[in-house]
Amino acid sequence: DNSPSGQQLTQFATMFGGGEPTEARMAALIDALNQRVITDLSDLTDLEPRVVLQRNEPRHVLNTRLLMLQARRKGARLVSWNADHVPVRQHGTAQQPLLSHIEKAVAMRVKDAAFDHTTADTWYYEGARYTLLDTVAADAGACHNNEVEACGLLTDSREPPDDGHGPYWRLHYLPAAVMVRPIKGHAPNTVLADLADFASKGGAFTVVPRPSPAANITVPAVDTGTATKNVRRINVPLGDYYAVTDYFVQGRSFKEECWVADLSVPPGGLKRATVYVLLTRYKTLNHIRLLRPLSTTPDERKRVVQQFLAATKLDPDLAAELRLLDRRATATRNRYVPEYEHARHLEERWTTAATTT
Known part of the structure; x- marks a missing residue:
């Protein structure tokens, strides 16, 4: 500017x-x-703010607050659910017992980065925005880091109905699927052109819960005090949209x-x-x-x-490269003086014409 x-x-x-x-x-x-x-x-809620941070750790908490502010502005009903955690069966060993409630509580506190940024909980409302954590259907716009908007929630068949009480609906089970559609920049007209909402907002697709890469976590143990378990986090692969790095x-x-x-x-x-x-x-x-x-x-x-x-200090290699580029740029200008002068006159002419019109 x-x-x-x-x-x-x-x-x-x-x-x-x-x-x-x-x-x-x-x-x-x-x-x-x-x-x-x-x-x-909260003063910026009407502008739909997003926050850019230098570290991953504070992202999810801040993202949740911003999502809640948008839900309140739009009068939308909030829905929340926790991720599940399951032990990994090692090759050649017996099936591991399910994690206890205490072990799951410990796993919930493990940083999202340990599970490839799969979040420990998810907050949802129809219209909420997310970034996709996986590439599951590139033709439909389901690519890693694509920005999507939630447009539907399919709950587990065992889920009791929402009683409407409280500030949000807490699910007892992971949802069966979340319906999302690309926010912008993608028009899958060869794949989803026949969908009813394609003309206005593009086609929607489903995102379902999946296990994350495995991570070792330390949990309480009766005899040894602590024990290490290899677990996966299961959640819908929808990452933070309102707070990024x-x-x-x-x-x-x-x-x-x-x-x-x-x-x-x-x-x-x-x-x-x-x-x-x-x-x-x-x-x-x-x-x-x-x-x-x-x-x-x-x-x-x-x-x-x-x-x-x-x-501000540059790495030595980068500083040397910049000095080299500066010398080459100067040499190029000295070699093509008439061409640069002609370009300057053209720019002045175009600027004058644009100003007068």
């Missing part, structure tokens, strides 16, 4: 892309970002969408590529919304400035 706010953001971002950083410029960036901190996520948004432009970023320094320190990716997804500095302040005291501000400065 060529606006003053867009140019300022570009100048700040170049410090993490090979530009020369200074302490004064970095302090100006920290101050500018601190002015973009939101007061409360910087890895997920690479190559994406936020444009006018409401994205809230968390740029606070994580325990492991900032990564240069992470800061660069997050800053360059936004159109202008004024489009940035920050989840929480980077600093709240003068001493903390000084520390954060130094941590951001440390994150």
Whole structure:
């Protein structure tokens, strides 16, 4: 964006892309970002906010809160269910007994990443959005990381009906299937063209519970205190949509969408590529919304400035590659001076014509 706010953001971002950083410029960036901190996520509900984080651990909790806010805004009935956990039968051994209630409770607390991001619980309402964890039917749009919208729930045949009490319906069993359809960017006209809703919203398809990759977990044991068990998590492969990581948004432009970023320094320190990716997804500095302040005291501000400065340092190989590219770019410009001058005149002519019309 060529606006003053867009140019300022570009100048700040170049410090993490090979530009020369200074302490004064970095302090100006920290101050500018601190002015973009939101007061409360619920204030942005009408804008359907999404949050981009640097770590996976907080994602699911934050995603659940954002999903609940959208359900309340739309007056939709929330439904929730827990994943199941089953022991893995090792080759040549007898079938393992089912996990006890305590062992399942322990398994519920294991990080989602251990089970290939299969979540320990799922919150649902008709219209809720998710990212697909598997590629099960590419022709229908069921590809890993595709964004989908829930449009139906098929409960287990043993599931008692919803009594309508309480803030949500807690299922006793995993659902038999969830119906979803691609949000955008996919039109499977050769596969699902005959579906009744294809003309308006594209075709829907089912997503069913499946076991995750196995993981070792530590559970209580009577004789030894603890024991290790190899288990799988079973749930519908619908991942978090409203809270994602910087890895997920690479190559994406936020444009006018409401994205809230968390740029606070994580325990492991900032990564240069992470800061660069997050800053360059936004159109202008004024489009940035920050989840929480980077600093709240003068001493903390000084520390954060130094941590951001440390994150601008390029790896030696990358720095050498950038120097090589700069030299080649300069040599190319010197070799083709007439062509570059002709291109500049064409650009000026087109800009003038567009302004007058």
